[in-house]
Amino acid sequence: xxxxxxxxxDFIKLASVATLSGLGLSxxxxxxxxxxxxxxxxxxxxxxxxxxxxxxxxxxKYLKKYGKQFTISTKGAKPGTLWAYGLDLSRCIxxxxxxxxxVKENNNSRYNPQLQWIRVIRLPEGSLIxxxxxxxxxxxxxxxxxxxxxxxxxxxxxxxxxCVKVCPVRATWKEPDGLVVVDYNWCIGCRYCxxxxxxxxxxxxxxxxxxxxxxxxxxxxxxxxxxRYKNVVDKCTFCVQRxxxxxxxxxxxxxxxxxxxxxxxxxxxxxxxxxxDHKRVFRLxxxxxxxxxxxxxxxx
Amino acid sequence: xxxxxxxxxxxxxFAFCWYEQGKAKQEDFPVPRPPFSEGIFPCSNCHAGMExxxxxxxxKEEHTNIKLKHGSISRWCLDCHDAANRDMLRLVNxxxxxxxxxxxxxxxxxxxxxxxxxxxVHGKRVGYFDGGQRTYFLCVNCHNPHDPKxxxxxxxxxxxxxxxxxxxxxxxxxxxxxxKQ
Numbered sequence: 375x376x377x378x379x380x381x382x383x384d385f386i387k388l389a390s391v392a393t394l395s396g397l398g399l400s401x402x403x404x405x406x407x408x409x410x411x412x413x414x415x416x417x418x419x420x421x422x423x424x425x426x427x428x429x430x431x432x433x434x435k436y437l438k439k440y441g442k443q444f445t446i447s448t449k450g451a452k453p454g455t456l457w458a459y460g461l462d463l464s465r466c467i468x469x470x471x472x473x474x475x476x477v478k479e480n481n482n483s484r485y486n487p488q489l490q491w492i493r494v495i496r497l498p499e500g501s502l503i504x505x506x507x508x509x510x511x512x513x514x515x516x517x518x519x520x521x522x523x524x525x526x527x528x529x530x531x532x533x534x535x536x537c538v539k540v541c542p543v544r545a546t547w548k549e550p551d552g553l554v555v556v557d558y559n560w561c562i563g564c565r566y567c568x569x570x571x572x573x574x575x576x577x578x579x580x581x582x583x584x585x586x587x588x589x590x591x592x593x594x595x596x597x598x599x600x601x602r603y604k605n606v607v608d609k610c611t612f613c614v615q616r617x618x619x620x621x622x623x624x625x626x627x628x629x630x631x632x633x634x635x636x637x638x639x640x641x642x643x644x645x646x647x648x649x650x651d652h653k654r655v656f657r658l659x660x661x662x663x664x665x666x667x668x669x670x671x672x673x674x
Numbered sequence: 675x676x677x678x679x680x681x682x683x684x685x686x687x688f689a690f691c692w693y694e695q696g697k698a699k700q701e702d703f704p705v706p707r708p709p710f711s712e713g714i715f716p717c718s719n720c721h722a723g724m725e726x727x728x729x730x731x732x733x734k735e736e737h738t739n740i741k742l743k744h745g746s747i748s749r750w751c752l753d754c755h756d757a758a759n760r761d762m763l764r765l766v767n768x769x770x771x772x773x774x775x776x777x778x779x780x781x782x783x784x785x786x787x788x789x790x791x792x793x794x795v796h797g798k799r800v801g802y803f804d805g806g807q808r809t810y811f812l813c814v815n816c817h818n819p820h821d822p823k824x825x826x827x828x829x830x831x832x833x834x835x836x837x838x839x840x841x842x843x844x845x846x847x848x849x850x851x852x853x854k855q
Contacts, residue, residue, distance in 0.1 A: 460795075470830035488834050511835060516826040620804030631824065632798035632816065644803075645794040653795070673796060 417557040451551035458667040460635035464674040468517045468524030475628025480599040483583030491610040492528045529575035529610035530666030537567035555597040563605035576609045708773045717760035743821040780813045
């Protein structure tokens with residue numbers, strides 16, 4: 375061995391043999407669908423043709439995995455829409471109906487890991503801005519409790535989203551209608567976005583999601599509530615699968631007190647514009663310059 | 675002369691249609707069926723043959739479950755329920771309105787709330803805000819008109835604490851609930 379030098383030609387020979395055998399092996403262990411998935415391009419770079427192929431592959435994969443036929447939408451943003459949310463702090467009673475309505479609609483993992491996109495925090499009355507007093511494990515027999523106010527927090531769909539800035543692979547971005555979304559097939563699971571979000575709006579699939587088959591929601595959107603994988607980040611999308619079809623998000627419909635409002639910021643007749651014009655409104659952690667499109671207001 | 679009269683009549687008709695349409699637009703909302711107690715409606719089933727007693731009194735035989743906690747000092751049944759037609763409600767001005775229009779009745783006193791409800795900032799709406807059916811919940815879908823304060827309810831369970839979130843023995847969403855709080 376000593377003194378023997380490999381020529382460039384030898385090296386190339388060896389290397390190509392190794393590569394070929396490697397490819398051959400992976401060809402045996404890997405199915406065509408897996409390879410396609412591996413080679414899938416970024417959602418924003420897909421042509422309509424690519425999208426169709428991807429959707430067909432994903433639907434087949436979900437059918438095999440969950441035994442149910444999914445309909446995956448790739449509906450784009452409607453021109454002239456900018457979605458925003460209003461939440462009436464004087465009405466929220468902290469009952470967490472929204473949390474579970476969201477989990478069910480969006481095919482979130484129920485346990486191991488339990489992933490929820492809405493966190494309802496409880497604050498002592500009169501200290502709304504001291505978030506260090508917040509508690510989200512409260513569990514009384516009845517709500518509202520005297521002396522406390524409740525404040526649901528979820529993705530605020532910032533106009534200037536810090537989570538998007540830090541993503542090293544651009545797996546998350548802001549859609550033209552203002553929704554911050556994730557391509558679960560592009561996410562590498564580095565969780566930079568979780569660290570960057572000042573609202574704790576993102577969660578991570580530490581393990582393969584556990585979703586009861588009978589509770590699966592099969593009307594899904596590619597960027598929204600389709601079942602996720604292990605090792606990807608997911609978050610509230612304002613129910614992209616619903617709002618792009620003109621339907622209220624699931625949390626709006628789950629709320630028993632009518633606390634939650636939703637609408638198009640660019641439509642002067644929308645509910646959200648009315649409350650911006652007529653109510654006392656604030657945005658959470660406004661000083662961070664994230665420009666959230668989630669408005670807390672006081673209806674009373 | 676005849677032509678002028680004809681034109682006047684036409685204009686009148688148009689104006690009437692316009693007015694009617696405007697009125698309908700302003701007052702009709704897509705609301706669900708009012709949440710009647712089971713078997714209680716139509717009220718005329720029982721009330722049709724009864725004599726109307728307009729004297730304010732405590733009801734001892736029927737409707738004893740109704741404890742009025744809604745301005746009870748100044749109000750009683752027939753302020754809102756029409757005495758002549760029990761299947762209708764009654765506005766202060768004497769107009770009869772259907773139970774599905776009860777928001778007009780509530781709006782007589784709760785003006786700002788009614789205004790907010792009409793634009794969707796008070797109350798709850800479900801369904802499609804664009805390209806489909808939308809339902810506006812009635813005031814009485816959430817507030818019992820005889821006792822309107824929203825009652826406390828049991829909250830859904832809190833999230834698991836991180837310690838229990840990955841409990842490998844957990845089989846259901848209830849895991850971790852028995853753990854330390």
